[in-house]
Amino acid sequence: MLEKAIQLTPLDRISSAELKKFDRVYIGSNFCSNLIPKISDIIRLKDLGVKKITVSTPLLTDNDFNKTIKLIKESLKIISKIEISANDIGLIDKIKEIKGLDILLARPISHDWLRMNPKSLKKFLKRFRIKYVETDEEYMVKRLKDAKINFSFHYPLEYLSMSRICPFEKKINDALCEYRCLNKNIVELKETGRNDVIYLKNNAYFKKNIPVKIKNIKRTVLFIMDKKFEINKLRKKIDIIDSKISSLLLKRFETAKKIGEIKKKKNMPVKDFKREKEVLNKISSKTETYGKELKEIYKKIIEKTREIQNENIF
Amino acid sequence: MNIQVGVGSFKELEFFLKEGAREFYCGLSYIPSHVEGTSNFKNIYEIIRANHIIKKEKKNFFFTANEIDSSAFKKTIDTILKLHENGIDGFIIKDLSLLEEIKKKNIRPFLILSTLSMCLNSKSALFYKRNYYIKRIALCEQITPEESKKIIKTAETEVFLKHRESCRNFNGLCFLSCHGPKTTPCLKKYNETFTMPGFSREENLRHLYRYYKYGTKILKIGRSPLGELSRVIFFEAKNIIDILKNSKNEEEFLKYSLKFTKEYDKIYKKLSIKYGFIC
Numbered sequence: 001m002l003e004k005a006i007q008l009t010p011l012d013r014i015s016s017a018e019l020k021k022f023d024r025v026y027i028g029s030n031f032c033s034n035l036i037p038k039i040s041d042i043i044r045l046k047d048l049g050v051k052k053i054t055v056s057t058p059l060l061t062d063n064d065f066n067k068t069i070k071l072i073k074e075s076l077k078i079i080s081k082i083e084i085s086a087n088d089i090g091l092i093d094k095i096k097e098i099k100g101l102d103i104l105l106a107r108p109i110s111h112d113w114l115r116m117n118p119k120s121l122k123k124f125l126k127r128f129r130i131k132y133v134e135t136d137e138e139y140m141v142k143r144l145k146d147a148k149i150n151f152s153f154h155y156p157l158e159y160l161s162m163s164r165i166c167p168f169e170k171k172i173n174d175a176l177c178e179y180r181c182l183n184k185n186i187v188e189l190k191e192t193g194r195n196d197v198i199y200l201k202n203n204a205y206f207k208k209n210i211p212v213k214i215k216n217i218k219r220t221v222l223f224i225m226d227k228k229f230e231i232n233k234l235r236k237k238i239d240i241i242d243s244k245i246s247s248l249l250l251k252r253f254e255t256a257k258k259i260g261e262i263k264k265k266k267n268m269p270v271k272d273f274k275r276e277k278e279v280l281n282k283i284s285s286k287t288e289t290y291g292k293e294l295k296e297i298y299k300k301i302i303e304k305t306r307e308i309q310n311e312n313i314f
Numbered sequence: 315m316n317i318q319v320g321v322g323s324f325k326e327l328e329f330f331l332k333e334g335a336r337e338f339y340c341g342l343s344y345i346p347s348h349v350e351g352t353s354n355f356k357n358i359y360e361i362i363r364a365n366h367i368i369k370k371e372k373k374n375f376f377f378t379a380n381e382i383d384s385s386a387f388k389k390t391i392d393t394i395l396k397l398h399e400n401g402i403d404g405f406i407i408k409d410l411s412l413l414e415e416i417k418k419k420n421i422r423p424f425l426i427l428s429t430l431s432m433c434l435n436s437k438s439a440l441f442y443k444r445n446y447y448i449k450r451i452a453l454c455e456q457i458t459p460e461e462s463k464k465i466i467k468t469a470e471t472e473v474f475l476k477h478r479e480s481c482r483n484f485n486g487l488c489f490l491s492c493h494g495p496k497t498t499p500c501l502k503k504y505n506e507t508f509t510m511p512g513f514s515r516e517e518n519l520r521h522l523y524r525y526y527k528y529g530t531k532i533l534k535i536g537r538s539p540l541g542e543l544s545r546v547i548f549f550e551a552k553n554i555i556d557i558l559k560n561s562k563n564e565e566e567f568l569k570y571s572l573k574f575t576k577e578y579d580k581i582y583k584k585l586s587i588k589y590g591f592i593c
């Protein structure tokens with residue numbers, strides 16, 4: 001029976017009702033090292049009722065290698081049976097002995113291996129205990145239809161290329177990421193004067209493909225391209241921004257509290273009109289678009305800060 | 315740091331030997347080796363003859379078989395065996411099944427793991443070294459010297475002169491519709507303004523300095539279908555190595571190499587107009 005899976009990154013948010021439409025969830029990315037899931041992402045999926053989880057991992061630098069091994073070992077404590085979709089030969093070689101782990105040969109290395117002669121390919125799949133070969137190439141599955149190799153077929157995007165220098169962050173994947181890719185679920189790229197479209201997702205480039213029915217394909221893996229999903233991603237971005245705002249506000253309150261203590265020692269009044277005006281003008285001058293809104297919010301922040309300083313005095 | 319350069323004819327070989335290249339590599343048209351349209355020796359006997367010339371100068375010669383598929387497998391392994399028998403130093407390889415076959419044949423040539431092999435960490439490097447006697451690794455185009463430190467300690471390494479490389483893909487293994495320097499899709503503009511990002515020239519030159527300091531021995535000149543272009547890149551590389559050897563620190567290297575490469579930009583500009591490629 002054909003298993004239906006969905007590919008998510010740790011940044012994607014999807015309702016449990018939608019998740020129920022799939023037999024399995026892939027979490028992570030085979031292309032971006034900033035999208036290696038955390039153990040909390042695996043726990044979240046488990047809490048949402050997901051029974052079958054595949055962790056997608058990218059090509060790894062030495063820094064990411066140990067992090068990934070740790071993630072795999074911790075995941076096995078939570079879920080007794082887990083799948084790793086891996087494209088790093090060092091990782092595949094290292095994890096092949098771990099019990100309770102199924103290994104999938106992921107893109108882009110699978111693109112390469114599928115071009116081997118079938119006999120050698122089968123030997124390597126056996127040696128590395130590879131359960132499924134992940135692909136998005138209909139042609140390759142057809143070519144190997146008699147080779148008794150099981151495929152997991154990704155759609156509607158077929159891999160073309162990848163850059164470790166993120167098109168959104170403009171820096172190498174391993175650097176600190178601000179997840180600017182969240183602004184767009186997918187970017188359509190068109191060359192002037194040509195009709196064919198390249199699709200950019202995170203740091204990888206694709207063309208469109210369609211799911212095919214071939215007996216060797218045991219699983220399909222869907223990436224959702226629609227706009228509704230984009231709203232969910234943008235909401236996730238708002239979650240990240242909110243988390244930054246709240247932690248910065250907490251820092252502001254703590255700093256203001258210290259000022260309150262100094263004011264108390266020096267018998268100074270809490271309210272300082274000149275300083276408050278200065279802060280409000282500085283904030284509203286930062287933007288032409290939302291100056292008024294920012295001023296209103298800051299009035300409230302100053303009011304609450306004053307309350308904190310007053311609490312400290314009395 | 316020494317230069318490894320691709321050759322496809324006796325004329326090219328003579329030129330680069332005279333100009334001081336330390337290592338040479340070549341391909342054969344019937345064995346896929348990644349770059350379309352590059353000049354190649356006509357047959358295996360020409361390669362054996364070229365090897366004799368290179369050996370007289372006490373320099374090294376490698377054969378590239380780094381993008382083979384199942385249809386070319388037998389031809390490739392036969393060619394490798396024949397070239398090995400005739401004293402060629404080694405082979406540049408990506409394919410795991412080819413490495414396995416070489417191991418089975420019980421021969422131990424100097425094997426260079428192609429940049430197309432996606433080796434980004436020392437564990438992968440060690441896997442290739444222990445299982446397939448890989449001696450040297452061609453580092454991926456998009457890996458930083460800091461990320462490569464442990465790989466450099468694991469095996470010999472070589473790097474491309476990255477600021478003149480035409481691929482934007484992380485290691486050159488790319489399925490965009492690319493047919494040589496005239497169509498290079500990764501360098502084109504999409505949606506009027508978008509281009510695939512790559513390292514800046516400054517970053518690439520800083521990387522080169524650090525690779526050199528960390529112990530990378532070979533600077534590799536990628537093969538180009540345009541012989542004139544290869545020659546210009548070779549001279550640029552040669553001069554950059556001189557600056558590298560004579561610079562007191564990274565900033566000094568950067569200052570002089572940036573100034574120097576800008577001078578070369580004018581030559582590339584002229585060549586791009588002449589041959590119609592994107593630079």
